Structures are given as C-alpha cells and as structure tokens.
Amino acid sequence: xxxxxxxxxxxxxxxxxxxxxxxxxxxxxxxxxxxxxxxxxxxxxxxxxxxxxxxxxxxxxxxxxxxxxxxxxxxxxxxxxxxxxxxxxxxxxxxxxxxxxxxxxxxxxxxxxxxxxx
Numbered sequence: 001x002x003x004x005x006x007x008x009x010x011x012x013x014x015x016x017x018x019x020x021x022x023x024x025x026x027x028x029x030x031x032x033x034x035x036x037x038x039x040x041x042x043x044x045x046x047x048x049x050x051x052x053x054x055x056x057x058x059x060x061x062x063x064x065x066x067x068x069x070x071x072x073x074x075x076x077x078x079x080x081x082x083x084x085x086x087x088x089x090x091x092x093x094x095x096x097x098x099x100x101x102x103x104x105x106x107x108x109x110x111x112x113x114x115x116x117x118x
Contacts, residue, residue: 003031005051011037011062015086019055035067042066047075058085058092069094 006023010016023032035045043066046054054072056063072079073096081094101107 003029004053005031005033005049006053006055007046007049007051008032008034008055009037009042009046009063009067010034010057011060013057013060015084016055016057016060019057019084037063037066040066043068043071046072050076051079053080053082055082055084058083059087 008016008020008023010020020032020034023030033049033051035042035049037060039045046067069081072081073094077096077098079096083092083094085091099106099110101110
C-alpha cells in the first residue's frame, strides 16, 4: 500500500516549518513534500504531485497567491485542503463534492438538503 502524498504549501513561515518538522517525524506514514508558495510554478508542482492533502498556513499571506484554491479543486477534486491557523486551536478542512445540476431545483436541493454527492 502506497503512502498518501501530502504537500505543505509554505513561504517558509515559522509555523509551517514547525508543522513540517513534526510531520517528518511520521515519515513512514506519509510521502511529505514541501512546495514554496512564492514560486510561480507552485500550482504546477502540486498538480504534478497529485497529493491527497495540501496543508496551508492560514496566516501565510503568500500561500494562496500562486496557488488559487479554485484551480486546485477544479484539477484535483478529491484534494483535502487543510488550513492551519496559529491563532486558533484547530484547523479547517476544505473538500470538494461535485454535483450535476441541470436546473435551479438541483442547486436548491444541495443548499437546503445538505452536502451528499449525487
């Protein structure tokens, strides 16, 4: 069984570096990669790696500039984006569920009825 690929998108903030160091202690469980958020090719690097998860420091202003979340989720719909926030005790997981909607009623069903995929 192959290890899940996890990418840390970082412009080398202390918080992201600390998380990366701690995850590297569990290297036997993950294929951990670090992509420099300041690099103009960051999005292409991530898409090439096809990770199962992407970790972003929510306080890192540069992290999303070269890697828009909408493009990530459009290209890697199963990707889990994990936003770590050093100001809060916890993290946010952003995932994507794709639906086929032919009519406004289909959209309303998703909004009112929940988030189960069709």
